[in-house]
Amino acid sequence: MLRIAVPNKGSLAETAAEMLAEAGYTGRRDSKDLHVIDPVNEVEFFYLRPKDIATYVGSGALDVGITGRDLLLDARMPGAREIERLGFAGSTFRFAAPTGTFTDVAELAGKRIATSYPGLVDAFLDERGIAVDLVPLDGAVESAVRLGVADAVADVVETGTTLRQAGLEVFGPEILRSEAVLIAGPHDADGTERLLRRLRGVLVARRYVLVDYDLPAALVDEAVAIAGGIESPTISPLRDPEWVAVRVMVPRASVNTTMDELYAIGARAILVTAIHNARL
Numbered sequence: 001m002l003r004i005a006v007p008n009k010g011s012l013a014e015t016a017a018e019m020l021a022e023a024g025y026t027g028r029r030d031s032k033d034l035h036v037i038d039p040v041n042e043v044e045f046f047y048l049r050p051k052d053i054a055t056y057v058g059s060g061a062l063d064v065g066i067t068g069r070d071l072l073l074d075a076r077m078p079g080a081r082e083i084e085r086l087g088f089a090g091s092t093f094r095f096a097a098p099t100g101t102f103t104d105v106a107e108l109a110g111k112r113i114a115t116s117y118p119g120l121v122d123a124f125l126d127e128r129g130i131a132v133d134l135v136p137l138d139g140a141v142e143s144a145v146r147l148g149v150a151d152a153v154a155d156v157v158e159t160g161t162t163l164r165q166a167g168l169e170v171f172g173p174e175i176l177r178s179e180a181v182l183i184a185g186p187h188d189a190d191g192t193e194r195l196l197r198r199l200r201g202v203l204v205a206r207r208y209v210l211v212d213y214d215l216p217a218a219l220v221d222e223a224v225a226i227a228g229g230i231e232s233p234t235i236s237p238l239r240d241p242e243w244v245a246v247r248v249m250v251p252r253a254s255v256n257t258t259m260d261e262l263y264a265i266g267a268r269a270i271l272v273t274a275i276h277n278a279r280l
């Protein structure tokens, strides 16, 4: 059985559970379940705090896990490594302070920095030889400056709304770009490849749609330059020998632009279909 660590709550939990369900696994029915066995797929799920997942996986207690890249780096577990990006919970990790206070990280020397990612911040500042006074907090870090326990913060920024509301502004370089990732431990466990292939299938289904259209055969090269697919489009003959049918995978995010461009060169009957699952 492959032993998989899954976030039990927080920003990552819901999408992680959805992806595993789409990949065919039977997850927990109750949000209080801590351990679920899926005998058909030969996996065991352990529902853990996202912050702890790298510790379990890096130590070899569990084989693989879903966590954030920021949490993985914060844990500083040499045995844990990222093996796949999972394309959700995208964020940046930034320094922030009241507007106009700091412009450069070097100015942080000797200052109090509040963060719930002390490992990550310490590693970043250490590399640059900047010694600060870290103030470890559990969350809602943005309030730390206003409440007088810190001069600046280092935290997850997605839309920037939380920072703005707290009267803070980012400064200095991006510490990190994070997203949810699949991590593995020091040993290659049996079944990891299968999980990876299944999750990649789910990612493809989420990221791509199928586009079918009819096209004058003479325009195929032009059409393929617009939408080349993942490997190569499928071209099928039509009853009219001057025309062909084309089927191609297109990124969901840009499908309307692609349709406009295909139509403009002469493609007609352009149809878009969702992909439920894939194995590439």
Ligand SMILES: Nc1ncnc2c1ncn2[C@@H]1O[C@H](COP(=O)(O)OP(=O)(O)OP(=O)(O)O)[C@@H](O)[C@H]1O
Pocket (backbone or CB within 6 Å): 009, 010, 011, 012, 050, 051, 067, 068, 069, 070, 071, 089, 090, 091, 139, 156, 157, 158, 159, 178, 179, 180
């Ligand atoms: N607003 C957000 N947008 C995108 N990703 C986020 C956001 N907030 C947290 N994350 C990501 O979620 C992970 C942290 O999950 P965790 O469950 O520890 O924190 P949380 O979602 O803030 O939950 P909690 O309510 O316990 O603080 C990190 O990888 C982080 O980058």
Ligand SMILES: O=P(O)(O)OC[C@H]1O[C@H](OP(=O)(O)OP(=O)(O)O)[C@H](O)[C@@H]1O
Pocket (backbone or CB within 6 Å): 011, 138, 139, 140, 141, 142, 155, 156, 157, 158, 159, 160, 161, 162, 163
């Ligand atoms: O840039 P934004 O879109 O505002 O998102 C970023 C905020 O979201 C998360 O907070 P969360 O709600 O999880 O609370 P927490 O600080 O207690 O973790 C994160 O810690 C930031 O505070």
Ligand SMILES: [Mg+2]
Pocket (backbone or CB within 6 Å): 139, 140
């Ligand atoms: Mg949070």
